[in-house]
Amino acid sequence: MLEGLKIENLSAGYGNREILKDVSLEAPEGELVFLLGPNGAGKSTLLKCAAGLLRPRSGRLLLRGRDIREASSRELSRLVGYVPQSMRPAFSTTVFEAILTSRLPYISWGPSKADLERTEEVIRELGLEELAFRYINELSGGEWQKVVLAMALVKEPILLLLDEPTSNLDLKHQVEAMRILRDLVKGKSLSAVITTHDINLASKYADIIVLMKNGRIHAIGEPHRLLDGETIREVYGVKVEVIRGASLFVSPA
Amino acid sequence: MTPLTYSAVAQYKRLSRKRFIIILSLFFSLILAFMASLCTGSAHVPPLKAIATLLGRESDFDTIIWEIRLPRALVAVFAGAGLALAGAVTQASVRNPMASPFTLGISSASGFGAALAIVLGAGRFIRTYLGGVTVSSYFLLIISSFLFSLLATFIIFFLARFKGATPETIVLTGIAISFLFSALTSFTQYFGTTEQVASIVFWLFGSLSKASWNAFWAIFSVSVVALAIFWRWSYKYNALLLDDEFARNLGVNPETLRLASMVLASLVTATIVSFLGIIAFVCLAAPHIARMIVGSEHRYLIPASALVGANILVLSDIASRMLLPPVIIPVGIITSFLGAPVLLYLILGKKRHWY
Numbered sequence: 001m002l003e004g005l006k007i008e009n010l011s012a013g014y015g016n017r018e019i020l021k022d023v024s025l026e027a028p029e030g031e032l033v034f035l036l037g038p039n040g041a042g043k044s045t046l047l048k049c050a051a052g053l054l055r056p057r058s059g060r061l062l063l064r065g066r067d068i069r070e071a072s073s074r075e076l077s078r079l080v081g082y083v084p085q086s087m088r089p090a091f092s093t094t095v096f097e098a099i100l101t102s103r104l105p106y107i108s109w110g111p112s113k114a115d116l117e118r119t120e121e122v123i124r125e126l127g128l129e130e131l132a133f134r135y136i137n138e139l140s141g142g143e144w145q146k147v148v149l150a151m152a153l154v155k156e157p158i159l160l161l162l163d164e165p166t167s168n169l170d171l172k173h174q175v176e177a178m179r180i181l182r183d184l185v186k187g188k189s190l191s192a193v194i195t196t197h198d199i200n201l202a203s204k205y206a207d208i209i210v211l212m213k214n215g216r217i218h219a220i221g222e223p224h225r226l227l228d229g230e231t232i233r234e235v236y237g238v239k240v241e242v243i244r245g246a247s248l249f250v251s252p253a
Numbered sequence: 254m255t256p257l258t259y260s261a262v263a264q265y266k267r268l269s270r271k272r273f274i275i276i277l278s279l280f281f282s283l284i285l286a287f288m289a290s291l292c293t294g295s296a297h298v299p300p301l302k303a304i305a306t307l308l309g310r311e312s313d314f315d316t317i318i319w320e321i322r323l324p325r326a327l328v329a330v331f332a333g334a335g336l337a338l339a340g341a342v343t344q345a346s347v348r349n350p351m352a353s354p355f356t357l358g359i360s361s362a363s364g365f366g367a368a369l370a371i372v373l374g375a376g377r378f379i380r381t382y383l384g385g386v387t388v389s390s391y392f393l394l395i396i397s398s399f400l401f402s403l404l405a406t407f408i409i410f411f412l413a414r415f416k417g418a419t420p421e422t423i424v425l426t427g428i429a430i431s432f433l434f435s436a437l438t439s440f441t442q443y444f445g446t447t448e449q450v451a452s453i454v455f456w457l458f459g460s461l462s463k464a465s466w467n468a469f470w471a472i473f474s475v476s477v478v479a480l481a482i483f484w485r486w487s488y489k490y491n492a493l494l495l496d497d498e499f500a501r502n503l504g505v506n507p508e509t510l511r512l513a514s515m516v517l518a519s520l521v522t523a524t525i526v527s528f529l530g531i532i533a534f535v536c537l538a539a540p541h542i543a544r545m546i547v548g549s550e551h552r553y554l555i556p557a558s559a560l561v562g563a564n565i566l567v568l569s570d571i572a573s574r575m576l577l578p579p580v581i582i583p584v585g586i587i588t589s590f591l592g593a594p595v596l597l598y599l600i601l602g603k604k605r606h607w608y
Contacts, residue, residue: 077504087496090348091549104503
């Protein structure tokens with residue numbers, strides 16, 4: 001099996017509050033790993049640790065077998081494409097330039113030919129040609145989400161960390177975003193860790209689901225094996241009905 | 254459908270070329286304004302004679318050009334550029350279009366420094382024939398004003414360091430400092446003599462009549478150093494505008510960038526304000542005007558802001574000498590008078606939402 005991201009016995013927190021407690025998991029290359037769990041379970045904190053934005057208290061994070069602490073911040077920045085939960089740009093700029101900005105870990109004085117060409121390539125991959133010179137504050141939620149994804153991908157990362165990438169999207173855009181993401185992850189053998197509150201979306205697109213509760217991992221597994229009424233009740237404290245058809249459907253009982 | 258020949262890179266290059274041409278035009282406009290500034294005033298100097306004097310081929314106007322108008326025009330160029338730069342990076346650093354070094358309390362601290370020096374008798378005061386009051390000995394006043402600006406900067410620096418350099422803490426700290434020093438200035442004015450109060454009020458109106466070669470060298474050095482550093486950090490500001498956490502993932506430390514930028518912007522402002530007094534509005538208006546004509550890409554925005562600021566101050570200085578001759582209106586009054594309508598026009602006429 002190809003080695004993507006491997007997290008070993010990770011603990012982390014802010015101030016004297018410990019949020020993640022002894023978390024271990026693997027995100028192999030070419031697979032979509034979804035993090036599910038109630039608010040405050042530590043999903044976003046886990047992503048921040050993996051992106052190198054939060055220093056773990058203990059434990060290790062290995063990216064392709066290498067401890068991320070050994071990587072320089074520029075190197076780590078190239079390897080990891082992180083998209084925070086909500087980005088609030090302070091001033092507007094064009095889509096092309098917003099994506100180009102994300103090439104920062106490759107840029108010294110100004111963008112090189114390679115930076116510009118890579119930006120154009122990502123714009124084509126995500127079908128953003130029509131939007132390339134629109135201003136980012138004029139985009140719809142679905143368009144912006146694709147731009148954000150492009151910003152993560154333009155760095156040519158080997159690990160994608162997406163914090164609730166579909167939370168503002170309607171059904172059509174959710175499906176579209178997930179398909180694009182799945183094709184990219186499979187096609188380029190990336191590792192991807194995605195947080196969401198949408199159990200149905202996760203069960204449809206995840207290769208691996210990680211259920212988190214109170215900073216610990218409650219269960220890990222393939223969606224169909226992992227998600228049953230009992231497990232979901234344990235994690236969310238809500239009684240649900242799990243309907244198994246062509247795909248799985250979870251509904252409050 | 255997009256045509257097969259579509260190239261985003263080509264379109265980006267066209268956009269960049271357009272911005273480059275705008276910046277070049279601003280530069281030529283500044284040269285023209287600069288020359289006009291050398292020629293206008295109580296004694297008219299014909300443009301060709303002004304150029305000849307600069308080249309050392311004309312002696313009739315030697316004194317007026319070399320000792321009065323040239324330092325004044327050069328100070329206007331670099332003070333305008335410096336204030337605009339400080340404004341542009343402050344807006345980027347705190348991610349807020351309303352921020353400027355003035356809202357961070359730098360100018361009120363500097364004003365208090367000057368007021369205190371005047372009340373303690375640091376300057377000698379002379380009544381001019383126009384009935385205004387001027388201070389003839391500036392040295393201690395400049396030092397005092399500069400030191401208090403630094404104090405304000407360090408208060409912001411340490412509070413931000415201690416409580417975390419979020420945009421909100423920085424802006425709120427700045428507002429608090431602003432009120433504190435305004436109160437202290439009012440206090441000195443209340444207890445000062447009539448003449449001292451007149452001097453303080455006069456000093457608070459920023460004026461280029463205080464320009465000298467010494468002022469030029471000080472302002473020139475800080476402005477040029479700031480331009481180089483801020484320009485080097487352009488892409489970091491671009492990332493910071495999008496999002497703090499996102500910038501962090503790009504290898505930019507938002508807190509460090511914010512603090513370093515604020516301290517440098519404050520130093521530039523403090524130097525300019527301590528020599529010239531309070532010249533309002535350039536540091537707020539110039540970056541906005543620049544943003545509306547070249548966009549928020551800092552590799553273009555930073556030089557464009559500097560040029561817009563320099564243009565505003567040089568043109569305001571010309572206006573200050575031409576409006577009510579022989580009175581020279583303090584340029585601080587003109588910048589707001591001239592800058593505000595331009596900014597309002599751009600905001601009302603804007604085709605896009607920039608914020």
